[in-house]
Amino acid sequence: MPDDVALSMEGGWKRYGASLGRELLRRWWPRRRTPPAGREGPWALSDVTFSVRRGEVLGVIGTNGAGKSTLLKVLAGVSPLTRGSFRVYGRLFSMIELNAGIHNELTGRQNVYLLGAFMGFSRGQMRRRMPEIEEFCELGEFFDRPVRTYSTGMLARLGFAVAVNVDADVLLVDEVLAVGDLPFQRKCFAKMDSLYRSGKSLVFVSHALRMVERLCSQTLYLSRGRVAGIGPTADIITQYQIDTSAELLQRKTAGKTASPAADGPEAELPVRVLAVDLLDVSGAATTAFRTGEPMTIRVRYESDLDAAFPSVGMGISQETVLITGFSNELLGRRMPLARGRGAFCCRIPRLMLLGGVYSLTLKIRGEDGATLGGLGGGVYFSVHTPPEIRRSHEYGYVTTDVQWLDESSAAAA
């Protein structure tokens, strides 16, 4: 094992559902073949292999049920692997569910000793660290009052103070990092920074992709118990986004077609939309796009009449939120509709949408304003945001072209 590895897992498999009887049998008749697995559950972890180097922060992401909490339980030594092994080189400390050991009637100080004891530290060891812990949690006189008088924020501060001030080589962390008010959070981040600068490793499990992207150099992506990807965080997060969008897209479009139902209200109208195709930069029809890429919307229709100046309006929404709506009206662009079958296109040179799944609606009106045709839903597409754009655009639905200027440039601009 190379010297700089802090934690490694090889071929880890885990399944729940060990039944009492079979376990006892296996103990005393190891050579007897145990009856086939009936009540044992599916594999929660399948062939998981990864390692964490010293001073590295490994992110662990995945949807619910992907096996993240199972992995954490195994790493904390709380639950055994069914097959495979893992090794921790040094001491591992789990900061997840810190307050499990806290007892309400005891004071903050007494609970620090208690938490330390549960982590395997003797009273003497905790006593030596007490000044730092007391200072870190900033509880003042509350430190010597019973914990049941604490607010949740104070409880979190107590737990966190114990966690960051004890000697551990590997820390398991989850969203517990996000507790407390802003100054305290900043203090925690600063402390985490100093921890891994001094060679401690961190395994950070989270749904908050922005935090993962900010803190972790490498990321492990778990999907249904398997390692779906492991590598540099930016790439893994992109992959995760693509996967989750694709899944969401699949769910939304399952069983639906992108053209209106033959017996729907839109079928009665003079102009019927036959198909809406979304084309990427090369002209191929697709449903997956990247932020900043061009997108062409091609609408094929069948019309009962001629229209010289129809107005076509389109809207792009995410769930119930209309993100953007546009039409050809004010541009005066002639887009005549001819009787029979035809098609028209609309090109978006740069798609400003950030990662997610979106739906497209369209409405065609005649010059007099009467509705000629349209499509109320059923067209879905996904967008994923490449790392360069993700870096500066963390929140919201769309990107914005910004230039950051200092005062002198601003005056000149």
Next chain:
Amino acid sequence: MPVAIFSQALSGLAAHGSVIQALVYRDLQARYARAGLGWSWIFLQPILQMVVFTVLRGILGIADSGGMSLVIFLYCGLLPWNFLTSSINGASPSIFGNAGLIKKTAIAREVFPVSAVLAALVDLCVGLMVLAALMAWFAVPVTWNLLWLPVLIGVAILLSLSIGLLAAAVAPFRGDVHLAIPHLTQMWMFLTPLFYSSDRVPSGLRSVLTFNPAVGLVEGFRNVVGAGTPPELLPLAWTVVFSLLTLVVSWPVFRRMSRYFADVL
């Protein structure tokens, strides 16, 4: 070999000393801190039990005391018995009652039933103090045989642990265990000569008593404290043998099942 296991157990105990201490303190706190009379309940419980049984004696007309005051007779028997039952009743839910901790830290799971037994030990010690007061009141003679007490207490701990570990190991998987135990201990109580002395039992039933591991303990306590005579070695030896046999089964079972506690809780 047994020495090695024993010393390993002791060193394991020392390493987990602070955890066990913390758990025992927590359990006692939970029990007594909120009570209005607070910590004095530790004294009150055995005293109240005594009062109840003395009254019962008057009603039920339990006559014979085997040469000692009935109060002493009952008390000496009840003290180890209460320790036994509260140990076992405390050990059986000790795993699923500490689900949060077990799912979070990797400490040896034995600390939970062990701390339940030790919490009961605290009650026992307090009871001994009350007993000392009673002995003074009833002018019970103090003999060298009192030195058997630590031995008897040790045997009691051994018996409690051996059964408690088994109960604690199985309880998270089979909820019936936790519910059945109070009833089982109640039946056990009738088979134990607490309210009667074993020489009053007809010979046919006497053989049943010989298999009861609690007999050696209870009668030993009574002999040593109440009568000033040494405990009967044969029943006591049976208690020790029974405990060791049970331990040989229950501890490995506990170890085996403890790997999966976090999974099923």
